Amino acid sequence: MIEAMFSIENLIEIVKTGGRIKTGIDVYNKKGTLLLGKNEVVDRVRSLEIIQENGIRSVPVAPDGGLWDGNGNQIRMGSDGVIELIPPRPLKKSGLSVLVPVHESSRDIERRLQEIEMIKKETVQRYARATQCLKNALQQIRQTRGQFDVQAVESCVSGLVKFFVDADHPFQYMSREIFSHDDYLYQHSTNVCAIATAVLIRFNENFSHTIDRFLSENRADPGGAGRPEKRKSGAFNYYYPEDLTEISLGFFLYDIGKAMVPEKLLNKNSRLTEEEFQTIKRHSFEYGAKILEDNKINNRVLNNIVRYHHAPLFENEESCYPLDKACSDIPLYVRICKLADIYDAMTSKRSYKDALNQVSVITQLFRKYVKKDAVLQFVLHAFVKSVGRHPPGSIVYLENGQMAYVLDSIGPLVLPFTDNKGNTLSAKPDPIDMGSPGTQQLLKIDNGRSIKTPKEVYKFLPAYIKKVAMPT
Ligand SMILES: [Fe+2]
Ligand SMILES: [Fe+2]
Numbered sequence: 001m002i003e004a005m006f007s008i009e010n011l012i013e014i015v016k017t018g019g020r021i022k023t024g025i026d027v028y029n030k031k032g033t034l035l036l037g038k039n040e041v042v043d044r045v046r047s048l049e050i051i052q053e054n055g056i057r058s059v060p061v062a063p064d065g066g067l068w069d070g071n072g073n074q075i076r077m078g079s080d081g082v083i084e085l086i087p088p089r090p091l092k093k094s095g096l097s098v099l100v101p102v103h104e105s106s107r108d109i110e111r112r113l114q115e116i117e118m119i120k121k122e123t124v125q126r127y128a129r130a131t132q133c134l135k136n137a138l139q140q141i142r143q144t145r146g147q148f149d150v151q152a153v154e155s156c157v158s159g160l161v162k163f164f165v166d167a168d169h170p171f172q173y174m175s176r177e178i179f180s181h182d183d184y185l186y187q188h189s190t191n192v193c194a195i196a197t198a199v200l201i202r203f204n205e206n207f208s209h210t211i212d213r214f215l216s217e218n219r220a221d222p223g224g225a226g227r228p229e230k231r232k233s234g235a236f237n238y239y240y241p242e243d244l245t246e247i248s249l250g251f252f253l254y255d256i257g258k259a260m261v262p263e264k265l266l267n268k269n270s271r272l273t274e275e276e277f278q279t280i281k282r283h284s285f286e287y288g289a290k291i292l293e294d295n296k297i298n299n300r301v302l303n304n305i306v307r308y309h310h311a312p313l314f315e316n317e318e319s320c321y322p323l324d325k326a327c328s329d330i331p332l333y334v335r336i337c338k339l340a341d342i343y344d345a346m347t348s349k350r351s352y353k354d355a356l357n358q359v360s361v362i363t364q365l366f367r368k369y370v371k372k373d374a375v376l377q378f379v380l381h382a383f384v385k386s387v388g389r390h391p392p393g394s395i396v397y398l399e400n401g402q403m404a405y406v407l408d409s410i411g412p413l414v415l416p417f418t419d420n421k422g423n424t425l426s427a428k429p430d431p432i433d434m435g436s437p438g439t440q441q442l443l444k445i446d447n448g449r450s451i452k453t454p455k456e457v458y459k460f461l462p463a464y465i466k467k468v469a470m471p472t
Helices: 008-016 045-053 106-144 150-166 184-218 241-253 256-260 274-294 300-308 332-347 358-369 374-387 437-442
Strands: 005-007 020-022 034-036 058-060 075-077 083-085 395-397 403-408 413-416
Touching (some): 008 020, 034 045, 106 241, 106 403, 150 184, 184 332, 241 300, 241 332, 274 300, 358 374
Antiparallel strands (some): 005 058, 075 083, 403 413
């Protein structure tokens, strides 16, 4: 029997109005991870949005019906989305009151564990290279009072951006364990570049989808929105690939002016005097701007980032500088850089402070900025989607005290490996989709506890995870 396909938009409408649907097939993402199992009852819009975000436009529903309205009445829907009521039948509750294990074969799980570890390894190598490259540049500036090998930095960043795009935001695979504390400035700048680039790419994708949706709903050209002249296969972009590389170079060099600030001052752990603070401030609008000029970098994007990454994002924001530009004139990429800088500083461990939990930092950023400016809302949403997730390869705590290894940030899909007292499970469990409605009613990720790296909880790991997640 051929099952009719239903557009995800129509299915979302049903679920939004309190209805439920049951999918007729297993739905996988492009990495082969199961997003929704066959015959799974869906009553959360988010589950369908995740499928949509993976580029899937339509799915069949279960052949025995599979569509219910908000009153539990079975419905039939034509391909045009018109809904017709079928005489009522009691709603089966199966699938809603139990955890929803995702049945993947043991081989699939091992393959996924290995894939995560391989990307993590490559990310670590690329980070080490980028950090070294920045260290060299800053040392050259200190020695020559201004000159550095611009081309070496450019080629390093263009490789990094290509990797970010090809590996689908590899920052999410990064574990904080790779950051040593000796070279904080270089590592912090590399992090800011990685975080801000991931947010920028995500913002760009969201912008593209919004315009595409607008076009398909209105079947009209949006006129000034986007840049229609560069339209590619129906997608509009806010930034184009060549813009991205340039902006990422800016993210990488945003604090380059710190090369001219005495290291003693940069590493000072105690409170700065007013005079010292004034010297530090100069790293952006004065020293940074001069280094660009001395190296003949007459690029507006780089100049804006270097000069304005501490500028206010809303009227009267405190401790910001310089104040020679109206907040509304600060380009979007500079705002992203500033948020990435704050986020990374707050979530990094320093000699004088602990790292703050990533989820609570995102919450604080939201509280501070979300209502201040319409565009910032979109940036913050892109932020949550790119860094505020549970990274594959990381360890989370569930609310019942179990520890679980994250297989995929979509869901997220997790593999519990201890019982609720922290004893390592001897049997290999099925992964659990934490995003599925059935699971959410019973068990959630404990966001009050920080995400760990496999290294931090190594002694609790079962042998099959230890085998791939070697401590480095
Ligand atoms: Fe700075
Ligand atoms: Fe910073």
